[in-house]
Amino acid sequence: MSAAMNIMIVGGGHMGSAIAFGLKRSSADMLITVVEPDATRRNDIKNAGISTLEELPSPLIADVIFLAIPPQAFLGFLENNARIGRYAGIVISVMAGIRIRELTAHLKNSQIYRTIPNLPCGVNEGMTVLITAAETTTASNIVVNQLLAKLGNLLELKDEALLDSATALVGGGPAYIAYFAAALTEYAISAGFDKSSATSIILQLLHGTTAILEQRKEPAINLCEKVMTAGGTTERAIDWFNQHGVRAAITEGLKISCARSIELGQR
The missing domain is CATH 1.10.3730.10 (ProC C-terminal domain-like)
Structure with missing residues (x-):
């Protein structure tokens, strides 16, 4: 995986910023942008040396997009950002509860990954549990596994039902x-x-x-x-x-x- 990958993180809350900080610590030259509407959060992230935007850019250019917004905000995000439905790259969701089938349907994208990470990812000592969509490519799988491994330990599951328990255990x-x-x-x-x-x-x-x-x-x-x-x-x-x-x-x-x-x- 290229060290100069372009990573976009939508949501600069606790988990989104932890992912940004962990990736920056692991790869200083990785291109990371956090999309966060809250000015205070943006400022905190900027002070850590990470680029920020107030809203999703157009055109949408990134190798990997993390969706780190609250699950309750997902449908509203889709309504206000229709261009995400035209993005064909890798999407990694860290939203609790939202299933792979719902993500693939709404995003119109087959390269979808659902994860439950935790805050120690920010210091590269995290635990992340991963589920992949059925039609992800081998190339995408390699990129995602290498990227998430930079944040700490990574466990891939086959049974998506376990991700609700992982939300309680790993996330919490x-x-x-x-x-x-x-x-x-x-x-x-x-x-x-x-x-x-x-x-x-x-x-x-x-x-x-x-x-x-x-x-x-x-x-x-x-x-x-x-x-x-x-x-x-x-x-x-x-x-x-x-x-x-x-x-x-x-x-x-x-x-x-x-x-x-x-x-x-x-x-």
Whole structure:
């Protein structure tokens, strides 16, 4: 794949800007343009050294277009940008809930890819789940796989129904981990640690735990059990979590998130 590819990202919100930042970090000479109507967002993206436009250009020239707008805005976007229906290049959707068949029908394009990425793509440590349309070419597949791999890990699925669960797990995953990290930080500060020390502790806990999980390739619960000793302090905390259904609540929350993804696709 040429390092000088022309990439257009429609939508400069959290996910669209993360994709732009990650691609810029991976390939400094890649031509990246973010289309974003909000002036504040455009300014933030410009300050990162990335070109921006207020609206979709005409003619529409790009090797790859990312659609990173809210799924609720998709139909309105199509109404206001009919020229997207004449674009024959690669389109990568990061919109939750909108199925491949709907994308191909509305965009009148066979080179369609549906993805669920997450915010760590902005620092090239993301997780992206990918589904391809039935008639994509081998050449397009190579380009898309190489491009998305620059953002972190890439997993291609065959069953599109799994993308609703991926929306909950992959797309929302950083939020859940950050939510738990915030609770740990709140505890540390309430116990007397200053904010800087609390933050340092929590970041190292996340880093160190991830390193062990990556090295040992064991189920996460195994590490949990190894930290606990019978009658000890960690066991007391985990027992309390179990008694109050913390794990079950997390699982139920992801199911609700998945259901919302399905709902967005049925709007």
